[in-house]
Amino acid sequence: MLGIGLIRGISGITELELSQPCIKETNEVLIRVKEVGLDGTDYGILKKGEPDIASGQDSMVLGHEMTGVVQEIGPAVTTFKPGDLVTVTVRRGCGICHPCLENQSDMCMTGLYTERGIHKLDGFLSEFIVDKEQYIVKVPPQCADMAVLAEPLSIVEKGIQQIRLIQSRMPWNCSHPEHSFTSSQWGGCKIAMVIGAGPLGLMATALLRLAGATVIVTDILPEEHPKAKMAGYLEAQYI
Ligand SMILES: [Zn+2]
Ligand SMILES: [Zn+2]
Missing domain, CATH: 3.90.180.10 (Medium-chain alcohol dehydrogenases, catalytic domain)
Incomplete structure (x- = not known):
């Protein structure tokens, strides 16, 4: 073999x-x-x-x-x-x-x-x-x-799971029950910043957008770069 x-x-x-x-x-x-x-x-x-x-x-x-x-x-x-x-x-x-x-x-x-x-x-x-x-x-x-892509996606899922666990203890979240950290739309009323538009960053962007978060992606790439454009396709702001 x-x-x-x-x-x-x-x-x-x-x-x-x-x-x-x-x-x-x-x-x-x-x-x-x-x-x-x-x-x-x-x-x-x-x-x-x-x-x-x-x-x-x-x-x-x-x-x-x-x-x-x-x-x-x-x-x-x-x-x-x-x-x-x-x-x-x-x-x-x-x-x-x-x-x-x-x-x-x-x-x-x-x-x-x-x-x-x-x-x-x-x-x-x-x-x-x-x-x-x-x-x-x-x-x-x-x-x-x-x-x-299940393995790299699992890394992103774990990171986001930890964010949800930690931030669910914070007092400053909005009062909408549909945006609680146990809800599928937990990202509502929240702004997330993703640093780096590589594969993991873009998968994180996709998951955060699916959860309803407003997402800002940052990288040193020019705005016309395909990775930067991908952030735009995911309806995230690229800066
Ligand atoms: Zn061990
Ligand atoms: Zn809310």
Whole structure:
């Protein structure tokens, strides 16, 4: 099976000849990879020169944004069936700290987590992958064309979720119940500033606009740049 990744001691990306993974535990799922997105994190890993490969391993497959199709399921898997379109999460918790034990490894307090394609675990740039049912998310068919963006979108969703949690405690919000932080239109009567019109900034702009917020996007790009124009398409003000 072909993979693309990094070899310890060799700079740049390399084609890897890998053995095809198979289901070893009853809660595992075999997935045929359909799409993989590449982003600034991948570029950073390449630029750093010293990949974060697990001790005892000589290579690491890159790629942490993906969609794939379920090929085979272990006997204990109940959520998926062969043919389902899915995406797979990236971080695997440390198993020690309170957030990781509560299934919130994005808040890991020990730093002992691993991440597929980034930090000590093989990523998704290979023909097949295997993972546990709990780390797999089903993609609704109507989202199939965009689902490879689920991982970067999850970063934006988390940031906005934290804003909602923190700001819901503040006394200066408007008195409209439909704009409370538990409402889908929580952005009403609120002005948000997004700094940077990159992919994450523009996805944040889209989510904030969907919540009804007035959005100002700032960047050093000229107003005629496609990213600046995209802010305009999302009915945000670009400055
Ligand atoms: Zn942890
Ligand atoms: Zn209001």
